[in-house]
Amino acid sequence: MNFKENVYLIYKKLLSEKINHIQQTLQDLSNSAANETKSTAGDKHETALAMLQLEQENKRKQLNDLLQQQSLFNKLDPSIISPYILNGSLITTDQGYFFISVALGKIHYKEKTIFAVSPSAPLGQKLMGHQTGESIEVNGRTYHITGVE
Secondary structure, eight states: OHHHHHHHHHHHHHHHHHHHHHHHHHHHHHHHHHHHSOOOOOSHHHHHHHHHHHHHHHHHHHHHHHHHHHHHTOOOTTTTOOOOOTTEEEEEEEEEEEESSSOEEEEEETTEEEEETTTTSSSOOOOOOOOOOOEEEEETEEEEEEEOO
């Protein structure tokens, strides 16, 4: 397995872990809400229940967003190598490594820091379609592309 495929698998696992964490939090909130409804009625308990319901709604939205990201991520094929940057490319620049996929933050792998960048983010938009040897500028910062996988 090559470097890019390993990076892909690390991000895939990270995304799954985020989803599992949100699902567990939702389960915990559901259990707390069930316990809260068993408590004595009153303003204090109604407020606590309302707060739990708000938190559940926020977590459901986060889960939905993560599931959409996972759906997009699963469409990537890390075995595809193109001379031009496209969705799923791993790019080496003089400013670091960038994996064009979904915005999942940074990871460290083999003593390298890799940033997962969405193709719709400003940097992702500028990188798309370029190739090794070219340069782009984003927010006053120049990125020299030294490799595309």
